[in-house]
Amino acid sequence: MIQTKSHQFNLSSFRQEFRHSSLPLTDLVCAIGNYFLGYPYLPATLEAGGKEKLIVNFAQFDCFTFVETVLALNRCVVNGKITNSEFRWALQLIRYRQGIIDGYSSRLHYFTDWLRDNEQKKIISDISRQLGAVNQRKKINYMTAHRKAYSALHDENEFNKMQLAEKNISRRIMQVIPQDEVNRQMDKIKTGDIIAFPATKEGLDVAHVGFALWRGKKLHLLHASSNEGAVVVSGKTLGAYLKSNKNFTGIIVARLF
Numbered sequence: 001m002i003q004t005k006s007h008q009f010n011l012s013s014f015r016q017e018f019r020h021s022s023l024p025l026t027d028l029v030c031a032i033g034n035y036f037l038g039y040p041y042l043p044a045t046l047e048a049g050g051k052e053k054l055i056v057n058f059a060q061f062d063c064f065t066f067v068e069t070v071l072a073l074n075r076c077v078v079n080g081k082i083t084n085s086e087f088r089w090a091l092q093l094i095r096y097r098q099g100i101i102d103g104y105s106s107r108l109h110y111f112t113d114w115l116r117d118n119e120q121k122k123i124i125s126d127i128s129r130q131l132g133a134v135n136q137r138k139k140i141n142y143m144t145a146h147r148k149a150y151s152a153l154h155d156e157n158e159f160n161k162m163q164l165a166e167k168n169i170s171r172r173i174m175q176v177i178p179q180d181e182v183n184r185q186m187d188k189i190k191t192g193d194i195i196a197f198p199a200t201k202e203g204l205d206v207a208h209v210g211f212a213l214w215r216g217k218k219l220h221l222l223h224a225s226s227n228e229g230a231v232v233v234s235g236k237t238l239g240a241y242l243k244s245n246k247n248f249t250g251i252i253v254a255r256l257f
Contacts, residue, residue: 009036009058014073015082025256026192028077030213033070033222036061036231041224049151052104054092063209064111066224066231067194068094070211071123074256094118104152105161110140111196111206113169115254124194124254126175131185131253133175140169142203174198174205176250183239186219193255195221195238197248207247212238 014035023031042060057065072090076082093099097106097117108114118124143150144163153159176198177185189195191214199207210223213233221234221241234241242248 009039011082011084011087018073018077019080019082021077025074025078026190029070029074029192029256030211030222032073032077033066033211033213033231034233036066036070037233039224039231041226041229041231043226046107047150047152052101052107052152054088054095054101056088056091061224061231063224063226064114067209067211071256075123093121094123103161104155104158105165109143109162110166110169110204111209111252112140112172112174113165113205115196115252116172122257124256126252127193127255128175128177128252131177131188132181133177133252136174136176136198136249138170138174138205140166140203140205142201145203169205174252176252178250179242179248182242182251186239189219189238189253190214190255193253196252196254197242197245198250198252200247200249206252210234212253 018032021028021031040060041062043062045057045060045062045065046055048055058069061069068091071094072087075090076086079086092101095107097108099121100106108117115124115126119126143153144159144166147153147159153162189212191212193212195210195212196206197208198205201207208223210221213220213222219238221238223234224231236244242251
């Protein structure tokens with residue numbers, strides 16, 4: 001476990017640092033991600049119960065909310081509007097199906113569903129096919145199969161809508177770059193690309209997500225790590241990180257438009 005930061009995020013300070021940024025888009029993403037290095041990891045940060053609403057949490061992150069927060073702040077910087085209202089708008093657009101909050105099931109819980117929806121919104125693009133990906137199909141039903149773990153799914157209507165969402169995801173083909181292909185394609189991955197790790201776990205599409213970050217000639221992962229308890233840059237290279245985790249089947253790579 002590394003020492004985590006206890007201070008709160010300050011949007012004014014962030015604005016001061018990034019409002020005149022001239023960094024290329026890919027570098028900007030990781031510069032924003034690096035701003036949160038040391039911030040603590042907290043699982044299930046959006047499972048608050050009650051009526052579905054936009055949750056903003058700059059104090060702790062799970063891997064998914066870290067990526068969403070960085071992407072939303074990135075849009076604010078690029079658009080030259082680093083304000084609370086602009087951030088909330090960007091975060092809602094990224095996090096919810098078509099950017100609309102309409103109950104628990106309107107949140108994009110599964111990464112491949114999130115990826116497809118954000119491709120349609122012209123925010124990111126799945127480039128895995130260009131990097132040697134192979135087609136994979138998988139039955140996705142982890143959340144409804146573990147209904148008791150999600151209080152919102154105790155509601156029969158939300159449970160049924162989540163089942164429908166899972167059936168739709170299950171019909172789609174995942175583009176996965178196999179582990180033995182990742183090292184051959186490594187030089188085509190750019191700093192700031194989103195790296196997702198498809199899961200071996202039954203019913204689940206993706207187990208973890210972060211950002212690619214080149215340090216010299218070595219590619220690492222910038223992510224909110226449950227193992228280290230904070231936002232960190234992985235000590236291992238991306239290839240070594242993937243190889244050491246038996247819960248991953250390969251990677252999916254997405255890039256900002």
